Amino acid sequence: MYLSKILRSPRTLAFRLTLWYAFIFTLTSLGAFLLFNFLITSGLRERTDQALLAEVSELSSHLALKGLDVVELDIVQDAESSGVDRMFLRVLSLDGEELVSSNMTSWTNVAIKKAASDRLTNGESHVFETLAIPQLPHKVRILYGVIGPGKLVQIGRSLEDDELFMEAFRDRFVLMMTALIIFGGLIGWFMARRALQGVEEVAQTAEDISKGAIERRVPFKARGAEIDRLATTFNDMLDRIHALICGMREISDNIAHDLRSPLTRIRGVAEMTLTSGKSVGEYESMAANTIEECDRLLEMIETMLAISELEAGAGNLAVEEVDMAEVVEDACELFQPLAEDKSITIVTEVATSSLVNGDTQRLQRLVANLLDNAIKYTESEGTIKVSLDGDASQVLLFVEDTGDGISGDDLANIFERFYRCDPSRSKTGVGLGLSLVMAIARSHGGEVAVTSYPGKGSTFTVSLPR
Numbered sequence: 001m002y003l004s005k006i007l008r009s010p011r012t013l014a015f016r017l018t019l020w021y022a023f024i025f026t027l028t029s030l031g032a033f034l035l036f037n038f039l040i041t042s043g044l045r046e047r048t049d050q051a052l053l054a055e056v057s058e059l060s061s062h063l064a065l066k067g068l069d070v071v072e073l074d075i076v077q078d079a080e081s082s083g084v085d086r087m088f089l090r091v092l093s094l095d096g097e098e099l100v101s102s103n104m105t106s107w108t109n110v111a112i113k114k115a116a117s118d119r120l121t122n123g124e125s126h127v128f129e130t131l132a133i134p135q136l137p138h139k140v141r142i143l144y145g146v147i148g149p150g151k152l153v154q155i156g157r158s159l160e161d162d163e164l165f166m167e168a169f170r171d172r173f174v175l176m177m178t179a180l181i182i183f184g185g186l187i188g189w190f191m192a193r194r195a196l197q198g199v200e201e202v203a204q205t206a207e208d209i210s211k212g213a214i215e216r217r218v219p220f221k222a223r224g225a226e227i228d229r230l231a232t233t234f235n236d237m238l239d240r241i242h243a244l245i246c247g248m249r250e251i252s253d254n255i256a257h258d259l260r261s262p263l264t265r266i267r268g269v270a271e272m273t274l275t276s277g278k279s280v281g282e283y284e285s286m287a288a289n290t291i292e293e294c295d296r297l298l299e300m301i302e303t304m305l306a307i308s309e310l311e312a313g314a315g316n317l318a319v320e321e322v323d324m325a326e327v328v329e330d331a332c333e334l335f336q337p338l339a340e341d342k343s344i345t346i347v348t349e350v351a352t353s354s355l356v357n358g359d360t361q362r363l364q365r366l367v368a369n370l371l372d373n374a375i376k377y378t379e380s381e382g383t384i385k386v387s388l389d390g391d392a393s394q395v396l397l398f399v400e401d402t403g404d405g406i407s408g409d410d411l412a413n414i415f416e417r418f419y420r421c422d423p424s425r426s427k428t429g430v431g432l433g434l435s436l437v438m439a440i441a442r443s444h445g446g447e448v449a450v451t452s453y454p455g456k457g458s459t460f461t462v463s464l465p466r
């Protein structure tokens with residue numbers, strides 16, 4: 001497990017991020033090192049050059065005041081006080097001939113450059129050069145300068161101190177940077193892993209769910225807004241999928257239940273007729289029964305398909321201008337005989353015209369379903385009122401009855417597929433009528449609302465945008 005994690009590491013985002021951190025950190029350190037190196041080297045060089053120039057000006061004033069003998073003493077003393085293997089001075093004539101010098105034992109390889117003395121005679125005040133002399137372990141900074149009429153000086157100073165200082169600086173810098181890069185890499189690895197831990201958890205949860213743990217959710221910890229948003233969105237998505245799966249499971253359970261009852265009935269009647277019935281009349285009655293049950297099944301399947309199509313937006317509405325007043329009046333006329341059978345009075349209150357853009361057949365079905373329910377769930381002698389109202393933006397359809405009413409618990413569920421309130425189990429129906437009403441209303445950009453008082457009646461309100 002641990003080994004596979006390590007083998008997987010080079011392909012992980014955390015590893016790549018760490019490499020990037022380390023790379024950028026190394027580049028920055030290298031840049032800082034080069035800059036410091038340059039600044040310190042040029043600072044040291046400047047200091048050395050200033051000291052050499054000061055020496056030239058001192059010798060120049062001594063020559064003017066006290067003569068060459070005193071200058072000779074000066075240069076011997078100066079070289080000795082700095083160390084004869086670290087510094088030399090010599091006075092030269094304009095054509096490069098050595099007049100006096102300090103101890104030159106360590107400096108036998110240092111030549112007098114004709115080009116430098118030429119430049120001085122041509123008016124330059126001083127000439128600097130840096131030499132690497134084969135026998136000497138360190139470079140030498142040389143200054144040629146004019147100290148008097150016809151007299152030049154060549155001063156050489158070993159850059160040993162500066163070079164040792166720079167070496168120590170480089171060693172320490174490299175050591176420190178190596179430690180910092182390793183430390184930075186570790187911190188980067190830790191930070192990247194921490195930042196991506198949330199993603200890892202989301203992936204782990206998805207993996208667990210794919211293995212069957214559908215109840216799993218990403219635990220909420222404050223890990224930064226982006227990761228928290230990912231976790232919350234992922235959990236919301238899972239909740240929705242879970243609700244959908246549960247809904248589908250419930251629907252399939254209901255379908256199984258609602259298909260089984262009529263099929264069992266059909267089979268029972270057929271079996272009974274086969275075993276006991278002998279007359280043509282009994283066979284006829286069995287056939288009629290079978291046709292009736294099959295019609296119910298077909299209607300149920302057809303309604304389910306219609307709902308699914310509308311909900312998926314695949315219902316292809318045949319949109320045209322529809323006068324809802326006409327639709328309502330036609331439906332009431334159609335249901336009048338059914339209502340009369342139960343001594344129910346249907347009252348219609350519709351304005352002359354209530355136009356909407358919609359699918360006539362589906363809107364007719366919507367009104368018919370609501371009227372059918374109102375008649376079905378209203379006791380005899382009751383009243384059903386169907387009215388239309390609205391404004392410039394929408395048409396409102398009210399179907400009001402004085403029937404059984406719906407309890408508060410049921411109200412929240414009556415638009416679910418196959419949901420039927422308990423008392424209505426005695427009445428025919430499969431619990432798809434209101435789902436279809438809602439699907440039709442929503443496919444037209446509308447909504448359905450219901451208010452109900454158990455024992456007193458219900459009012460269904462459909463709003464349809466014009």
Ligand code: ADP
Binds near residue numbers: 378404429430431434
């Ligand atoms: P059903 O086929 O059972 O009528 P519906 O989807 O049309 O299915 O209605 C769902 C449930 O809502 C019904 O079982 C019934 O209990 C309740 N219901 C619908 N309309 C009314 C109404 N007008 N009055 C009382 N209850 C109603």
